[in-house]
Amino acid sequence: MTAGTDDSKPAPSNVRGAAYPRIHADLRVTFQVSVPTATSVRLQPGGHESGLGSSTMDLARGEDGTWTVTTPPVLPGFYYYWLLVDGVAVNDPSSETYFGHGRSTSGLEVPDPSVDFYQIRDVRHGEVRTRWYRSETTGSWRRCLVYTPPAYDDDHTTRFPVLYLQHGAGEDERGWTTQGRANFILDNLIDAGAAKPMIVVMNNGYALEPGEVPTTPPYSPEQTARLADSFRDLILRDVVPVIDTAYRTVADRESRAIAGLSMGGRQALDVGLKGLDTFAAIAGLSAAVFDPIDPDRDYGGVLADADAFNERVRLLWLGAGTGERRFDEALASMESVLTKQGIRHQAYRSPGTAHEWQTWRRSLQALAPLLFRD
């Protein structure tokens, strides 16, 4: 199938000028790569059960040494993927790379013709600011990304609430804007009056204390606990004071929320529920919390007294995709404990999406309008 003779278009995630991957009107995707020397080329979708499918696909060799495959129709969304060239994992030179799976990984954006809530539209846009700050917790300079809403510089007095928003395992602070398009989601919601103008702060979720050597998962329970402690220290001791100093925030707990996805969801629940002096709204998106919650033991016991909790917390929000069984079950388990405890909470389920960015884009779209309401 030749580019330009059918209804297909280059994916928006292609590098400048690359003709492939191409997305067809029925959402089949054609990948093509030139590797004359290879004896086999396969397409490997990242993750499990995503809208790109879950198994590898063989590319077929053409006479000129290009290899091509067209997938069945896929679901709209963002997908990590790579190619297996004679078994070696390589990025597709035609696609942009995104930090996922602990490295720079090819990504494919499949537009959803039915929605534009995460597209750049003809509305006012906020900025995404890269800020460097010194962390006492890690003993290093760190980078965070800060979304400021479109009206931020309209005057010098208005103050804004702050959402702290965390990425998942193997990703970094760039994930929520680059893969997740959080800035465009907020721009569109704010333009429509559907969400309050807010600042969004995105940090790297890996925080090691000075001298600690980085390791890769799986982590022992002790490592997991130590990483959680470091990250909580980072947010509460380092980041929140930096943000409240550098930006025109409303510096009180009612105007701070913390949310995250997957590993970041577990972190958001941990930091938020143990940090109710700092946060009054807490959200776990596909939160990686797989052990049943024990209200008396977990999160410093704050879930034990429902009346006190409900009085103090403005929003406890949980989300998952219906296509990510393990996380959907984790959500159901959490809901059941919370309901039994009488803890007020809200839950959201993204229809048909798995452990992937489309779930989290939709989750942010559902969550943001609920934040910082009286």
Add this chain to the structure above:
Amino acid sequence: MTAGTDDSKPAPSNVRGAAYPRIHADLRVTFQVSVPTATSVRLQPGGHESGLGSSTMDLARGEDGTWTVTTPPVLPGFYYYWLLVDGVAVNDPSSETYFGHGRSTSGLEVPDPSVDFYQIRDVRHGEVRTRWYRSETTGSWRRCLVYTPPAYDDDHTTRFPVLYLQHGAGEDERGWTTQGRANFILDNLIDAGAAKPMIVVMNNGYALEPGEVPTTPPYSPEQTARLADSFRDLILRDVVPVIDTAYRTVADRESRAIAGLSMGGRQALDVGLKGLDTFAAIAGLSAAVFDPIDPDRDYGGVLADADAFNERVRLLWLGAGTGERRFDEALASMESVLTKQGIRHQAYRSPGTAHEWQTWRRSLQALAPLLFRD
């Protein structure tokens, strides 16, 4: 050679936790990658004559299927590179990728133990803001990066001059901060009082008019001219007004400079010299201007009248590395024409560096203190 048993350290450009590439105290570099199925693996430095060397190097296979090579001592700097696995160009999964060579490409940062002018230091840091703007020239939303100096938000009245700063061919608007560390160079200069606090605006140098199909180099003379016209329109009609509206700039020509490297150097000279109503300082860093300048014909003839030019232009600055012969010769040719014409200008040569980021980091370090002086 085993990691940790010698004086070597992981490169700062490694992804989180990756042990290789490792840099030795004498600046040899050890690369290692696990590809059990491969029959040959080679290291390919990007570009020509860079401090990483100019020819491919064979990696040697170990019993466990890891492939390793240690280079001779290299020069400090930033280098694009990739691996040739059985002849197929692949990125090194251990290194961050950077947009260069028209795609996501592995990069290696080799620290220079003798200087820290481009390192993050314990000084106040500016922000790098991502801004989206609507371009009438291209009929699309575009992204630019805007460095605001550390004091930008200290008050609401101070206005700042603006440097427009362009990347080279095959790179994009991220190059100057990610590869070039322009923000840290400016932070350090401003902290030392060596450069005036300034805003720096970095745009994608590729600007196609609506409907035009992206192509790849080499370009015909007509394409080159059309691309130059579109880019000049983009900067003068779209970008400058957006920046003067969105930021507290000093919106006059004496407080605007334009500079760029390689292709961006050619663009800076083109936009600046043909746009003296907008810019009063113009700099070409390793500018890709290979045809001898004709003062009567080129740049709208502004070089024909030296007195008028010298009266009007505060700074015309040219730089190159002594290790990039073609660009150094281009610089010498331009200097000779300018000197003969009586056009006041300054030239800088980076000792021993080639067509690579170390040349441009040093060039910015040399250029920035000269900007916006009375």
